[in-house]
Amino acid sequence: MNKLVSSALALFHADAQMRAADVAEALGRLSPVAAAAGLSKLPPDKAVAALDRPEFADAGLALAALPVDRAAALLRDMSADRAADSLAEMSDEDRARLLAALSPDVREALGRLLDWPEDSAGGMMTTEYVAVPCTATVSDTLRHIRAIERTRETIYSIYIIEPQGETLIGTVSLRRLVTADPAEAVMTLTRGRVPVSIAPDASRDEAARLIRRHDLLAVPVVDAQNRMLGIVTVDDVLDAIVEAQTERAQRFGGVEALDRPYLDTGFATMIKKRAGWLCALFLSEMLTASAMQHFEGELERAITLTLFIPLIMSSGGNSGSQATSLIIRALALGQVRLRDWWRVALRELPAGLVLGAILGVVGVARITLWQQLGFYDYGVHWALIALTVGSGLVGIVTFGSLAGSMLPFLLQRLGFDPASASAPFVATLVDVTGLIIYFSIALVILSGTLL
Amino acid sequence: MNKLVSSALALFHADAQMRAADVAEALGRLSPVAAAAGLSKLPPDKAVAALDRPEFADAGLALAALPVDRAAALLRDMSADRAADSLAEMSDEDRARLLAALSPDVREALGRLLDWPEDSAGGMMTTEYVAVPCTATVSDTLRHIRAIERTRETIYSIYIIEPQGETLIGTVSLRRLVTADPAEAVMTLTRGRVPVSIAPDASRDEAARLIRRHDLLAVPVVDAQNRMLGIVTVDDVLDAIVEAQTERAQRFGGVEALDRPYLDTGFATMIKKRAGWLCALFLSEMLTASAMQHFEGELERAITLTLFIPLIMSSGGNSGSQATSLIIRALALGQVRLRDWWRVALRELPAGLVLGAILGVVGVARITLWQQLGFYDYGVHWALIALTVGSGLVGIVTFGSLAGSMLPFLLQRLGFDPASASAPFVATLVDVTGLIIYFSIALVILSGTLL
Numbered sequence: 001m002n003k004l005v006s007s008a009l010a011l012f013h014a015d016a017q018m019r020a021a022d023v024a025e026a027l028g029r030l031s032p033v034a035a036a037a038g039l040s041k042l043p044p045d046k047a048v049a050a051l052d053r054p055e056f057a058d059a060g061l062a063l064a065a066l067p068v069d070r071a072a073a074l075l076r077d078m079s080a081d082r083a084a085d086s087l088a089e090m091s092d093e094d095r096a097r098l099l100a101a102l103s104p105d106v107r108e109a110l111g112r113l114l115d116w117p118e119d120s121a122g123g124m125m126t127t128e129y130v131a132v133p134c135t136a137t138v139s140d141t142l143r144h145i146r147a148i149e150r151t152r153e154t155i156y157s158i159y160i161i162e163p164q165g166e167t168l169i170g171t172v173s174l175r176r177l178v179t180a181d182p183a184e185a186v187m188t189l190t191r192g193r194v195p196v197s198i199a200p201d202a203s204r205d206e207a208a209r210l211i212r213r214h215d216l217l218a219v220p221v222v223d224a225q226n227r228m229l230g231i232v233t234v235d236d237v238l239d240a241i242v243e244a245q246t247e248r249a250q251r252f253g254g255v256e257a258l259d260r261p262y263l264d265t266g267f268a269t270m271i272k273k274r275a276g277w278l279c280a281l282f283l284s285e286m287l288t289a290s291a292m293q294h295f296e297g298e299l300e301r302a303i304t305l306t307l308f309i310p311l312i313m314s315s316g317g318n319s320g321s322q323a324t325s326l327i328i329r330a331l332a333l334g335q336v337r338l339r340d341w342w343r344v345a346l347r348e349l350p351a352g353l354v355l356g357a358i359l360g361v362v363g364v365a366r367i368t369l370w371q372q373l374g375f376y377d378y379g380v381h382w383a384l385i386a387l388t389v390g391s392g393l394v395g396i397v398t399f400g401s402l403a404g405s406m407l408p409f410l411l412q413r414l415g416f417d418p419a420s421a422s423a424p425f426v427a428t429l430v431d432v433t434g435l436i437i438y439f440s441i442a443l444v445i446l447s448g449t450l451l
Numbered sequence: 452m453n454k455l456v457s458s459a460l461a462l463f464h465a466d467a468q469m470r471a472a473d474v475a476e477a478l479g480r481l482s483p484v485a486a487a488a489g490l491s492k493l494p495p496d497k498a499v500a501a502l503d504r505p506e507f508a509d510a511g512l513a514l515a516a517l518p519v520d521r522a523a524a525l526l527r528d529m530s531a532d533r534a535a536d537s538l539a540e541m542s543d544e545d546r547a548r549l550l551a552a553l554s555p556d557v558r559e560a561l562g563r564l565l566d567w568p569e570d571s572a573g574g575m576m577t578t579e580y581v582a583v584p585c586t587a588t589v590s591d592t593l594r595h596i597r598a599i600e601r602t603r604e605t606i607y608s609i610y611i612i613e614p615q616g617e618t619l620i621g622t623v624s625l626r627r628l629v630t631a632d633p634a635e636a637v638m639t640l641t642r643g644r645v646p647v648s649i650a651p652d653a654s655r656d657e658a659a660r661l662i663r664r665h666d667l668l669a670v671p672v673v674d675a676q677n678r679m680l681g682i683v684t685v686d687d688v689l690d691a692i693v694e695a696q697t698e699r700a701q702r703f704g705g706v707e708a709l710d711r712p713y714l715d716t717g718f719a720t721m722i723k724k725r726a727g728w729l730c731a732l733f734l735s736e737m738l739t740a741s742a743m744q745h746f747e748g749e750l751e752r753a754i755t756l757t758l759f760i761p762l763i764m765s766s767g768g769n770s771g772s773q774a775t776s777l778i779i780r781a782l783a784l785g786q787v788r789l790r791d792w793w794r795v796a797l798r799e800l801p802a803g804l805v806l807g808a809i810l811g812v813v814g815v816a817r818i819t820l821w822q823q824l825g826f827y828d829y830g831v832h833w834a835l836i837a838l839t840v841g842s843g844l845v846g847i848v849t850f851g852s853l854a855g856s857m858l859p860f861l862l863q864r865l866g867f868d869p870a871s872a873s874a875p876f877v878a879t880l881v882d883v884t885g886l887i888i889y890f891s892i893a894l895v896i897l898s899g900t901l902l
Binding site for chain 2: 262
């Protein structure tokens with residue numbers, strides 16, 4: 001066990017101020033075997049507190065490295081959602097071995113959480129919520145809360161269910177309970193409001209949207225028959241959002257999402273996460289060389305045209321990257337839906353034309369200035385070259401804006417995350433087409449003179 | 452007033468289920484004058500509920516368009532943080548006029564919130580928290596909470612202060628209070644823990660980090676003397692994070708952050724938000740044309756070199772964009788600090804070399820294959836050209852990774868948000884240098900043969 005952990009553990013024992021998060025983080029930096037050794041040095045309640053923290057990376061692998069009885073005891077005491085996440089991380093064998101060592105009711109509860117993908121509401125939910133029958137009074141409810149408080153993730157939202165069928169019929173906050181008359185029926189506190197709820201297969205973005213929109217501390221997850229399955233709490237949503245933000249930022253930059261902090265990621269992992277995309281983009285970008293080979297004759301006759309290739313290509317990539325980032329966010333926030341693609345296209349087409357025209361005017365001005373001021377001689381046909389560059393910019397920026405805005409829709413339609421459309425991906429897509437647009441325009445404008 | 456709003460308002464009256472958020476959103480889509488007209492049709496408590504929602508865009512401008520007495524009454528009843536945000540949106544005159552119409556204590560409270568920048572903990576905080584003296588018992592505290600509950604943003608975190616000086620000495624959750632013995636002193640529930648707190652000038656990222664790390668529902672904001680100034684609640688942090696995520700995603704794509712949803716943004720605004728960056732990048736990218744003009748002689752003698760320019764430039768841009776996105780996130784999450792720049796450089800240098808070597812090998816293989824299989828004839832010196840392309844890729848990918856990773860540090864050092872380093876910005880930075888690296892390597896390898 002390395003120095004970092006032993007000192008963290010020493011601190012944990014010595015000082016109640018040492019937060020579980022710090023111990024969790026230190027243990028998460030170790031190999032699973034070393035983390036398991038660290039866990040067995042801790043008293044059970046502290047081990048559970050550390051395992052319950054999202055900072056404990058690969059907690060499931062550490063649990064799998066412990067003796068099965070000890071691991072099962074820890075899993076039983078962990079919060080249900082973290083226990084399910086840890087089980088999901090293990091190999092199928094380890095998971096089966098541990099599930100078999102749990103009591104039937106715990107196994108069943110965890111099994112229900114394991115049914116849903118990690119980034120769905122069902123995958124984020126916990127089963128440790130407070131529910132009372134609709135016949136309860138305020139004082140019944142408060143008494144119930146006091147009795148079960150220790151085993152619940154949150155007690156600030158209380159769910160009112162029908163005694164038969166467990167259908168959700170209302171929610172009430174602890175805030176309202178503590179200020180209410182103890183003799184009142186708990187149902188009257190809901191003022192007849194239909195509770196906000198979410199389906200287990202809804203996305204984490206949707207859970208975040210509901211929690212934000214209705215200022216909730218937790219949103220109940222219900223099945224098609226409106227039966228309570230669990231709750232998604234605001235702190236899990238916050239963690240999920242920050243994690244998603246990191247993943248998306250990295251993917252938009254063209255990197256596979258890192259599982260650990262930058263400086264904790266091993267060199268080989270770092271290369272692996274980056275080389276894949278870099279090679280894929282490189283191979284696609286090779287089409288630019290093929291496109292240029294195709295126009296080799298034109299290139300030799302009008303070498304001046306090559307001077308503007310980087311400028312024109314990058315403008316297409318930039319406008320595409322702008323459009324893509326706008327649409328990815330609009331889709332994630334639910335501001336734009338798949339069926340709105342044509343409304344977006346109808347905005348991006350004129351936007352691309354205007355932006356292309358602005359750049360085109362700047363480009364023509366640049367060539368004219370350089371020619372007239374004698375900075376560079378583009379030859380007798382300089383005006384036609386300026387026209388080619390200007391028109392090329394209009395065409396390429398328009399194509400970039402359109403392609404960049406449609407790509408996230410296409411990805412979503414095909415069942416991928418629209419956020420997989422990275423800036424380098426868009427740039428590559430636009431580069432090859434951009435070259436073809438540029439040379440085609442050149443052929444039209446310059447044929448008979450330079451070409 | 453348009454149809455959208457009148458129907459929203461009608462619903463609001465007719466049905467208690469109509470959420471304030473929907474009304475707020477409908478009003479936020481209107482011009483300030485129309486939104487003010489909508490507000491005056493609502494009963495005061497509904498108007499306040501709508502104004503309190505972050506979905507109400509430009510709420511401050513709508514308030515400024517109301518008669519001053521009516522606006523002052525609404526401001527007084529709004530939550531303090533939203534009221535301060537609304538005041539911050541107004542012109543200086545409107546703000547002064549409205550502040551003058553408020554009672555001295557409300558004016559002073561709002562004035563304290565206006566002192567801090569919008570994206571700092573001070574700018575996000577509210578003054579409506581529950582505080583009790585350290586001499587209180589549990590039942591005193593519960594009685595106090597019941598008395599003031601309506602005027603507080605959250606009652607789930609209770610702050611224990613010294614009666615003299617208002618120094619924060621402890622926090623206790625409502626959860627703990629309702630399960631405790633009523634006769635117990637509230638201080639004993641803190642178990643001697645030093646409360647987590649934040650300075651008013653700390654960033655919203657830092658507030659989010661603390662709330663996530665310690666699973667808080669609110670973090671207290673204290674001054675240098677540890678006196679309570681306010682609290683930042685988890686729902687404000689969630690809103691701020693989602694907003695920041697959108698802003699950053701748009702900026703990384705090279706767009707100025709939009710203030711409104713994509714489809715609600717006017718065409719002219721959309722062009723303005725995109726044209727600025729696009730032109731700035733275009734002007735910088737013009738340096739590529741200048742660099743190519745400088746190497747014109749070499750270009751004419753070895754036209755084959757131009758075939759690989761897009762390929763090589765884009766690889767530099769892609770590796771730079773990867774490194775930038777990784778470092779921006781690591782800085783935002785506090786995983787890397789400004790002083791770690793050299794540790795990052797020491798990782799990116801070898802990473803860039805390895806990634807460049809991988810692409811270099813692929814590039815050399817491509818040229819060799821095409822030459823040997825007869826797809827294209829790169830001339831007698833094809834092997835030297837392949838060597839130039841391969842070495843160029845190593846140089847450019849290394850430079851891209853280094854420059855891309857150092858740029859966010861440089862921006863932070865200069866006082867900018869490191870997230871202003873957009874993918875197009877990095878690509879442009881790397882493009883010009885990439886061309887110079889490529890041609891310099893070509894001069895060394897090909898001089899005496901092609902050049």
